[in-house]
Amino acid sequence: MTHEELVALRHAFHLDPEVGFNEHRTKARVAAILRDLGLEVHEGVGVVGVLKRGTGNRAIGLRADMDALPITETSSHGYVSENAGVMHACGHDGHMSMLIGAAARLAEDPNFDGTVVFIFQPNEEHGLGAQAMIDEGFLTHFPIEEVYAIHNLPGAPVGHVSTRVGQICASESLFEITVQGQGGHASMPQKGRDAITIGAEIVQALQTIVARKLAPGAGAVVSVTEFLTDGQRNVLPGRATLKGDVRARIPEDRIEIARLMKLIAQGVAAAHEVEVEVSFNTEFVEVINASEPVDAVVNAAKMQGLEVDGAREPMSFSEDFAHFCNAVPGCFVLLGNGESGAHGQPLHASDYDFNDDLLTIGADFWAQLVRDRLPLTNKD
Numbered sequence: 001m002t003h004e005e006l007v008a009l010r011h012a013f014h015l016d017p018e019v020g021f022n023e024h025r026t027k028a029r030v031a032a033i034l035r036d037l038g039l040e041v042h043e044g045v046g047v048v049g050v051l052k053r054g055t056g057n058r059a060i061g062l063r064a065d066m067d068a069l070p071i072t073e074t075s076s077h078g079y080v081s082e083n084a085g086v087m088h089a090c091g092h093d094g095h096m097s098m099l100i101g102a103a104a105r106l107a108e109d110p111n112f113d114g115t116v117v118f119i120f121q122p123n124e125e126h127g128l129g130a131q132a133m134i135d136e137g138f139l140t141h142f143p144i145e146e147v148y149a150i151h152n153l154p155g156a157p158v159g160h161v162s163t164r165v166g167q168i169c170a171s172e173s174l175f176e177i178t179v180q181g182q183g184g185h186a187s188m189p190q191k192g193r194d195a196i197t198i199g200a201e202i203v204q205a206l207q208t209i210v211a212r213k214l215a216p217g218a219g220a221v222v223s224v225t226e227f228l229t230d231g232q233r234n235v236l237p238g239r240a241t242l243k244g245d246v247r248a249r250i251p252e253d254r255i256e257i258a259r260l261m262k263l264i265a266q267g268v269a270a271a272h273e274v275e276v277e278v279s280f281n282t283e284f285v286e287v288i289n290a291s292e293p294v295d296a297v298v299n300a301a302k303m304q305g306l307e308v309d310g311a312r313e314p315m316s317f318s319e320d321f322a323h324f325c326n327a328v329p330g331c332f333v334l335l336g337n338g339e340s341g342a343h344g345q346p347l348h349a350s351d352y353d354f355n356d357d358l359l360t361i362g363a364d365f366w367a368q369l370v371r372d373r374l375p376l377t378n379k380d
Contacts, residue, residue, distance in 0.1 A: 001104040006097050006359040009033075011079040013093035014354075017068030017086045020123030021132075026066050026096075030120050033100055037107045039118070045132045047120040048142060051106055054113030060373050061117040061144040061328075062102065062366055063321060064095040065124035074350040075342060090347050091152040091337065094354030094362075096120060098150065101363025106370055114374035117142045119324075127172070127283040130323040139327055146293050147330040148369065149321045150362055152354060154344050156336030159361045161301040162312040163333045165294045169287035170219070170247040171254050172318035173280055177202060177265050180275040183230065183238030195240035196229055198272045202242060203227070205264045213260055214253060219314065221247040222257065247316055251286060284318035290329035297331050300369040306361070317347070335362060 001009075018026050027047050034041045034049035042048040046066070073080050073087040081087045103118050119138075123129035156162070179199050184192030203224050210220050224244040231237030246261075248254035258280040269276035294310060301308040312334070321332055335358060337343050342353035 001101050003360045006101045006363065007356045009100065010093050010097040010354065010356060010359060013096055014079050014088050015082050017081050017083055017088045017093070019070055019086055020067040020126050020129065023066045023122050027120070027122075030066070030096060030100070034103060034118065037103055039103060039107065042141070045136050046122050046129065048138070049103060049118035049120075050115060050142070051103065051118070052115045053110040054376065056114035056374060056377070058374055059115035059117055059142070059144045060370065061119050061142070061147040061324070062099055062370075063119040063121055063147060063149040063324065064099040065092045065121050065129070066096060067092060067123050067125050067129070069125060069348060071348065071350050075353055077342070077353065087350065088354070089349060089352050090125070091354040092124070094152060094358060095150060097359055098362030099366065101359060102366030102370070105363055105367040111376060112371045112374040113376045116370050116374070117144050119147075124320050127318065127320040130320040134323055134327065144328055146373065147324045147328050148293060148297065148333065149319075149324075149330070150333045150335050150366075151319065152337040152358060153334040154337045154346060154352065155339055156334070157307065158336050158338045158343075158355060158357050160307045160309070160336035161297070161333060161365070162309040163289060163294055163297055163331055164310065164312050164314065165289055165291045167249050167286050167314050168289050168332050169315050169317060169319045169322065170249055171251070171282055171286045172284040173246040173248070173254060173258070173282040175244050175246060175261060175281075176279045177242040177261075178277045179240045179269065180277075181238050181240070181272070182274075184236045186234040186236055189236055192236050192238065193272060193274050195237045195274070196231065198268060198274060199227060199229070199240035199242055202265055202268050205268060206261065209257055209260050209264070214256065218253055219249040219316070220253050220257060221245075221316065222261075246280075247318065249286065249314055254282065284320055285322045285326065287319050287322040287332050288325055289331045290325070293329050293331035296369060296373055297333050300365060300372050303368050303372070304361075304365050306365065
C-alpha cells in the first residue's frame with residue numbers, strides 16, 4: 001500500500017469512529033482488507049489476521065487497538081468524525097492503519113520465515129478488550145512467543161521511538177468510598193453526622209498516602225475526582241460518595257494503596273461514629289516490557305534510521321496491552337506524533353489528530369521488526 005492509500009484508509013477510520021465493543025463497521029473494514037491482502041482472517045471479539053511464510057515454527061504478535069472515545073471532535077480538517085459525540089482522539093485510527101500497512105508490505109514481499117499474527121483489539125480505552133480476546137481463547141488458537149504494540153506520543157518528535165525494559169505504563173484503579181452519616185437541618189448540625197465534613201476529612205487524609213506513606217519517587221497518583229452528596233441548600237447530607245482514580249507503577253504499591261485507603265476511610269469513619277464502605281477495582285494492570293523484545297525494538301528502529309531511546313521514563317497512563325504482556329514476553333513502543341498543532345495536542349483532546357507522516361514510518365518499522373524476529377534461514 002502506498003502512503004496515499006494509507007492516508008485515505010486512516011481518514012476513513014477517522015470519519016467513522018466507534019466506541020469499545022461496538023466497533024462493528026471498523027472490524028468489518030479491517031477483516032475485508034486483510035482478506036484482500038491474502039491473510040487468513042479470524043473474526044471474534046476482535047479481528048486476527050495470520051500471515052505464514054516458510055517453514056519456521058516461531059510466531060510473533062503485532063497489536064493495534066480499534067476503539068474510539070465518546071468525545072465531540074472540534075478539529076477543522078477535512079475528515080472530522082461523522083458520528084456525533086464519538087472521535088478517534090487517541091490515534092487508534094492510525095495504529096490500525098500502520099498495522100494494515102505492515103501486513104500489506106509483508107504479504108507483498110515476505111522475506112521472513114515463520115508466522116505473524118496481526119491483532120486488532122477492541123475496547124482498549126476501558127481496559128477490557130485484551131482480556132476479552134484472551135478469554136475467548138486467543139492465546140490457545142494463536143500461540144505467539146512475543147507480542148508488540150505501538151502507541152503514538154504527542155509532544156515527541158515525529159518518528160522518535162522510545163521504550164524501556166520493565167514497567168512502562170502504570171496501572172489504573174478506580175475507587176469509591178461511601179460515607180453513611182445522619183442527615184439533618186443545616187441550622188442544627190449537632191443533631192446529625194454531617195457526611196460532607198467527614199468526606200472532606202477522608203479526602204485530605206488520602207493525600208498522605210503518596211506524600212507520606214509511599215517511598216519518594218514511587219510515581220503513584222491518588223486523585224479524588226468526584227464528591228457526591230444527598231444534601232440540599234438547608235439540608236445537611238447524610239450520605240457522601242467519593243470517587244477517584246489511582247495510578248501505580250508496580251503491583252506492590254497498588255496493593256498497598258488499596259490497603260491504606262481502606263484503613264484511612266475506616267479510621268476517619270470510626271472517629272465520627274459513622275459507617276463507611278470502600279471499593280477498589282483495578283481496571284488496568286501495569287505494562288511490563290521484557291528485555292529481549294525491547295532490544296529487538298531498539299535494533300529495528302536503528303535499522304530504519306529512526307531516533308530511539310531504549311531507556312525512557314515510565315508513562316503515567318495505562319494500557320490494557322498489559323494483559324498480553326502478562327501472558328507472553330512483549331514490548332510496548334511509543335512513537336513520536338509531533339510537537340506542534342493538532343499532532344502535539346494531548347491524547348483525548350477534542351482537537352488532537354494522528355500524524356499521517358507516521359503511517360509509512362510505522363508500517364516500515366513493523367515490517368523490519370518481523371524480518372528481524374523471524375529471519376530467513378535460507379536466502380537462496
